[in-house]
Amino acid sequence: MSDTQWPHFTAAELTCRCGCGRLEMDGRFMALLEDLRVAFGKPLPVTSGYRCSEHNAAISITGPNGPHTSGAAVDVAVSGEDAYDLVALAKAAGMSGVGIKQHGPHHTRFIHLDTLPRAAGQPRPTIWSYK
Numbered sequence: 001m002s003d004t005q006w007p008h009f010t011a012a013e014l015t016c017r018c019g020c021g022r023l024e025m026d027g028r029f030m031a032l033l034e035d036l037r038v039a040f041g042k043p044l045p046v047t048s049g050y051r052c053s054e055h056n057a058a059i060s061i062t063g064p065n066g067p068h069t070s071g072a073a074v075d076v077a078v079s080g081e082d083a084y085d086l087v088a089l090a091k092a093a094g095m096s097g098v099g100i101k102q103h104g105p106h107h108t109r110f111i112h113l114d115t116l117p118r119a120a121g122q123p124r125p126t127i128w129s130y131k
Ligand SMILES: [Zn+2]
Pocket: 016, 017, 018, 019, 020, 021, 022, 051, 052, 053, 054, 055
């Protein structure tokens, strides 16, 4: 059962992993993510949700202002056919950014989803892959 206002997502999976305890997800993004979860019809285990600036700068090349610091981004642990299905649904669900990490052991694979706006030099919607 969920302990947040979002039926399919828990505080533990959405809270910043640095220990700061912050959970500042964007409400519009989470509404879209809930709709996507229902359309997908299977669990979307969040491996990274909200990140404070300090934590994001420590673990991501996107620095102190990366997508996860906006609260409008998650990484979900899906691979194989599920990953293919999720990507097929993401754009229609309103996600503007999809990042793909689908190499290596399946338990390390994920799909990044976000609703960041178009910005200078950063067209949206877009899709990218991780090394
Ligand atoms: Zn933190």
